[in-house]
Amino acid sequence: MAETKLIVNGNERSVDVDPSMPLLWVLREQLKLNGTKFGCGIAQCGACTVHLDGMPVRSCSTPVAAADGAEITTIEGVGNDDGTRHAVQAAWIEHQVPQCGYCQSGQIMSAVALLRDNPDPTDEDIDAAMSGNICRCGAYGRIRAAIKTAARA
Amino acid sequence: MGKWTRRGFIAAGVVSGGALMVGVGIREGHRAPKLAKMMTEDGETLVNVWVKLNTDNTITAIVPHSEMGQGVFTSMTQMLADEMDADWNKVTYEQAPAHEAYANYPLGREFLMGDTKVPGMVQDSLNGGFLRIAQSMGLQITGGSTAVRFTGMGGMRIAGAAAREMIVKAAAKTWDVPAKELHTENSHVYHDASGRSEPYAAFAEQAGEYAPPTQPKLKTPDEFKLMGKSLARFDIPAKTDGTAEFGIDVDLPGMKYAAVMGPPVLGAEAEQVDETYAAEMPGVIKVLNKGWFVAVVADSYWQAENAVRQLDVTWSKTGAESLGQSDIYAMLGKAIDDAGGKGKKDISVGNARRAADGAARVYEAEYRVPFLAHAAMEPINATAWVREGKVDFWSGLQNPLAVRDEIAGAFSIKKHDVTVHNVMLGGGFGRRSEADYPLMSVEIAREFDHPVKMIWSREQDTQQDFYRPASISRFKAGLDDDGMPVSWENTFVQKHDPPEASHIPYKIDHQLIQHTEAEHHVRFGPWRAVDHTQHGFFIESFIDELADQAGLDGYAYRRKLLEHSPRYLAVLDAAAEAAGWGRDMPEGRGLGIALVDSFGTVVAQVVEVDVTGPEPKVVHVWCAADPGYVMNPDGFTAQIESGIIYGLTAALYGNITIEAGAVVQSNFHDYPMLRMRDAPGITVKLINSGAKVGGGGEPGTPPIAPALANAVFAATGVRVRSQPIANYKQGLT
Ligand code: FES
Ligand code: FES
Numbered sequence: 067m068a069e070t071k072l073i074v075n076g077n078e079r080s081v082d083v084d085p086s087m088p089l090l091w092v093l094r095e096q097l098k099l100n101g102t103k104f105g106c107g108i109a110q111c112g113a114c115t116v117h118l119d120g121m122p123v124r125s126c127s128t129p130v131a132a133a134d135g136a137e138i139t140t141i142e143g144v145g146n147d148d149g150t151r152h153a154v155q156a157a158w159i160e161h162q163v164p165q166c167g168y169c170q171s172g173q174i175m176s177a178v179a180l181l182r183d184n185p186d187p188t189d190e191d192i193d194a195a196m197s198g199n200i201c202r203c204g205a206y207g208r209i210r211a212a213i214k215t216a217a218r219a
Numbered sequence: 220m221g222k223w224t225r226r227g228f229i230a231a232g233v234v235s236g237g238a239l240m241v242g243v244g245i246r247e248g249h250r251a252p253k254l255a256k257m258m259t260e261d262g263e264t265l266v267n268v269w270v271k272l273n274t275d276n277t278i279t280a281i282v283p284h285s286e287m288g289q290g291v292f293t294s295m296t297q298m299l300a301d302e303m304d305a306d307w308n309k310v311t312y313e314q315a316p317a318h319e320a321y322a323n324y325p326l327g328r329e330f331l332m333g334d335t336k337v338p339g340m341v342q343d344s345l346n347g348g349f350l351r352i353a354q355s356m357g358l359q360i361t362g363g364s365t366a367v368r369f370t371g372m373g374g375m376r377i378a379g380a381a382a383r384e385m386i387v388k389a390a391a392k393t394w395d396v397p398a399k400e401l402h403t404e405n406s407h408v409y410h411d412a413s414g415r416s417e418p419y420a421a422f423a424e425q426a427g428e429y430a431p432p433t434q435p436k437l438k439t440p441d442e443f444k445l446m447g448k449s450l451a452r453f454d455i456p457a458k459t460d461g462t463a464e465f466g467i468d469v470d471l472p473g474m475k476y477a478a479v480m481g482p483p484v485l486g487a488e489a490e491q492v493d494e495t496y497a498a499e500m501p502g503v504i505k506v507l508n509k510g511w512f513v514a515v516v517a518d519s520y521w522q523a524e525n526a527v528r529q530l531d532v533t534w535s536k537t538g539a540e541s542l543g544q545s546d547i548y549a550m551l552g553k554a555i556d557d558a559g560g561k562g563k564k565d566i567s568v569g570n571a572r573r574a575a576d577g578a579a580r581v582y583e584a585e586y587r588v589p590f591l592a593h594a595a596m597e598p599i600n601a602t603a604w605v606r607e608g609k610v611d612f613w614s615g616l617q618n619p620l621a622v623r624d625e626i627a628g629a630f631s632i633k634k635h636d637v638t639v640h641n642v643m644l645g646g647g648f649g650r651r652s653e654a655d656y657p658l659m660s661v662e663i664a665r666e667f668d669h670p671v672k673m674i675w676s677r678e679q680d681t682q683q684d685f686y687r688p689a690s691i692s693r694f695k696a697g698l699d700d701d702g703m704p705v706s707w708e709n710t711f712v713q714k715h716d717p718p719e720a721s722h723i724p725y726k727i728d729h730q731l732i733q734h735t736e737a738e739h740h741v742r743f744g745p746w747r748a749v750d751h752t753q754h755g756f757f758i759e760s761f762i763d764e765l766a767d768q769a770g771l772d773g774y775a776y777r778r779k780l781l782e783h784s785p786r787y788l789a790v791l792d793a794a795a796e797a798a799g800w801g802r803d804m805p806e807g808r809g810l811g812i813a814l815v816d817s818f819g820t821v822v823a824q825v826v827e828v829d830v831t832g833p834e835p836k837v838v839h840v841w842c843a844a845d846p847g848y849v850m851n852p853d854g855f856t857a858q859i860e861s862g863i864i865y866g867l868t869a870a871l872y873g874n875i876t877i878e879a880g881a882v883v884q885s886n887f888h889d890y891p892m893l894r895m896r897d898a899p900g901i902t903v904k905l906i907n908s909g910a911k912v913g914g915g916g917e918p919g920t921p922p923i924a925p926a927l928a929n930a931v932f933a934a935t936g937v938r939v940r941s942q943p944i945a946n947y948k949q950g951l952t
Contacts, residue, residue: 067501083519084501084522087519087521088521091519091520091521095476095519095520098470099461100461100464100467100468100470101460101461101462102461103465103467103596103597103645104467104598104674105596105597105598105677106677106886106887107524107676107677107886108677108886108887108888110886110887110888111596111677111887111892113596140461141460141461142460142461144460145460151459151460155459155460158455158459159451159455159456159459162451162452162455162853162854162857163455163459164288164454164455164458164459165288165289165290165857165858165861166287166288166595166596166597166643166644166645166646166647167288167454167455167457167458167463167465167643167645168465168595168596168597168645168646169596170458170459171461174459192895193895193896194896196894196895197894197895197896198894199894199895200596200887200892200894201596201864202594202595202596202646202648202865202892203288203596203646203861203864203865204860204861204862204863204864204865204868204893204898205857205860205861206864206893206894206895206898207860207898207900207901208857208860209895210895210898
């Protein structure tokens with residue numbers, strides 16, 4: 067066990083856990099932030115995607131020690147500072163993207179990261195940034211369309 | 220619209236405080252086979268759909284289905300609200316509970332009305348039976364694409380229409396004007412002659428005095444205001460900000476976590492568990508050997524999962540340890556051989572054998588499909604809390620009421636002491652209609668007085684599934700001089716549901732369709748579209764082969780065989796036209812077509828494939844679908860898109876194989892999923908033919924595999940007779 071300091075969605079949080087515990091389970095079980103999902107545990111599906119110092123990472127495969135002192139953004143904190151939805155979230159509603167919705171926190175986190183680095187992504191850019199996120203409900207076409215809408219927002 | 224079952228009834232009443240409730244139910248004594256097993260006691264009355272008109276003039280629809288991404292809360296509510304002429308902005312829904320709360324008088328009263336007394340709310344014919352409301356027509360089962368076509372058409376619309384008629388009657392009495400001078404809109408009643416208008420709620424109390432109409436008049440499609448519209452889904456906003464609560468998100472005071480391991484060879488039992496190492500691992504509270512599975516309970520899921528992987532388990536021998544995938548295929552093939560052309564008949568018209576004997580020539584082919592796992596995005600999980608002989612249970616379920624009963628039965632608990640709490644499902648596809656994991660979760664939790672959340676690793680989820688069965692199907696067609704079929708003989712192994720899946724849409728005078736069974740240890744369960752996915756591939760591949768034998772393309776050949784059915788032709792034509800069928804294709808590209816009628820919806824798809832890369836790539840899919848009438852076009856389209864991607868994943872990659880009796884694949888690295896970079900563009904054309912309303916969740920899946928295989932043939936001349944189709948590049952067809 068070791069004390070780890072995290073800055074989660076702007077709030078400083080401290081947890082006392084095994085340093086090798088994946089960030090995913092720290093977020094979900096210790097910090098009760100359940101929006102980040104478990105899908106595979108081996109960095110294959112992207113359901114657990116969060117931002118670590120602005121970079122999208124697979125939190126299932128990121129030991130909490132690697133996040134010590136880092137800024138973490140989860141789906142719960144991705145909205146605008148004024149409390150409104152992020153353009154990506156709004157586009158997700160406009161295009162009625164989610165079906166079961168289980169993959170969508172991860173999809174949105176990947177899409178937000180993509181648009182931050184690349185405000186006008188091509189189809190190939192979208193393929194590259196989003197192919198780490200599986201959607202078993204097959205919402206890919208809507209995800210692609212929503213990313214383009216959000217890019218224009 | 221059609222009448223509904225004469226055993227159905229409508230119940231209504233007003234509760235003190237003035238809210239009006241209307242429900243549709245099934246009379247006592249209704250014993251349709253599917254229904255019978257849902258009844259918990261003789262004489263129980265089943266009620267399935269309810270609407271509550273609240274005193275603030277808001278309307279609550281009570282929906283007896285689970286939300287797993289198909290938008291069911293919205294489409295059901297939409298159907299009810301339209302018949303009721305409700306103000307859509309003031310309509311909400313609740314999911315019906317799977318509990319005695321819905322099946323037991325005092326608890327039912329509490330759920331539906333809060334803590335109020337029940338006035339004379341029961342129609343005479345109910346004889347108070349209403350007070351033991353349970354579940355009807357298996358309608359709490361979410362699957363089989365049942366929601367819109369059964370619950371919606373037979374329940375929601377009727378409840379809404381009945382409620383509206385009663386309100387109008389009440390308004391007529393209150394205002395002392397003829398009912399025919401009144402009209403309704405936006406949850407208000409209007410009397411134009413006097414300029415009066417009042418919200419529905421003003422008449423709730425009076426309306427509750429009436430017996431509901433037994434045959435309320437339903438709208439015709441030209442009167443629809445909400446049905447047929449792409450209304451935004453209720454469940455979506457919460458799915459964009461992390462607030463949607465899935466089973467895995469359940470969080471209870473004092474909760475601990477369980478990880479489990481089932482037998483690698485399905486059916487084996489844990490004989491011995493060496494926990495020396497695991498029991499000492501941090502956070503571990505207890506190691507459990509339950510025979511059919513082992514578990515570790517710990518302070519966190521991660522600790523539990525780490526520890527369960529360290530258990531040294533000796534599993535019993537079942538005799539299946541030596542079986543490999545090729546043995547299973549051999550067993551399936553042998554079962555067909557052994558049937559010797561005398562299987563159990565699905566269809567027998569004319570005399571297929573004699574017609575084949577007299578045909579100009581015969582053509583034969585054999586196809587096969589592998590086992591498939593469901594791989595819902597949310598791994599299987601369940602949370603249980605066992606206290607004082609009562610069970611509280613949280614899990615994503617496609618059949619919550621049956622699970623409640625299974626739990627009660629397995630642990631000898633009274634049904635009303637088992638409470639199943641609704642949560643969202645992170646995908647179901649049939650997997651979440653099984654009761655294994657609920658029982659497992661309760662079996663673990665009853666060892667403790669605190670709640671336990673059990674989460675399966677993806678590896679467990681993949682290896683402890685109820686698989687789509689592997690199957691083999693053999694065909695023999697007699698052809699005339701033009702290559703048109705005079706006879707169709709088909710024998711296949713592994714028949715499940717729905718029974719009509721092996722039927723063909725084509726007009727062929729002599730048909731013999733039969734099946735046989737082969738026993739093996741790999742357990743099976745419903746997989747999206749159930750048997751239609753296998754038979755869609757078999758039938759639509761073979762008919763394409765026959766087209767080639769006739770020297771025609773797949774579209775032209777099907778057209779000739781569908782002349783008897785304008786509905787099928789219209790769907791086929793719409794897909795072909797959208798795809799630009801017949802256009803010149805560059806080298807390495809091909810178009811393939813397929814048509815499947817499943818769950819009341821006719822779907823045709825055209826695939827354009829590009830075979831120039833290392834794996835076949837689907838460039839685009841054009842799909843035409845006729846569900847009779849589309850309630851929510853955008854929601855329906857989304858389900859078709861989803862069905863296509865789900866089916867395409869299976870067609871291209873899906874391959875669960877058995878080695879030494881155990882499932883080989885374990886996670887997304889070796890059981891791969893279609894991803895964004897491989898996702899085709901999809902064009903969906905909807906057709907409202909006016910036929911009886913069909914389903915949406917499943918019919919998109921069956922045509923995609925044969926359409927792809929047929930496209931590969933068009934591009935390469937290689938006929939792919941087995942899945943996964945991507946394997947054809949390695950010479951495996
Ligand atoms: S759960 Fe982390 S990538 Fe799948
Ligand atoms: S919406 Fe269900 S997995 Fe993506």
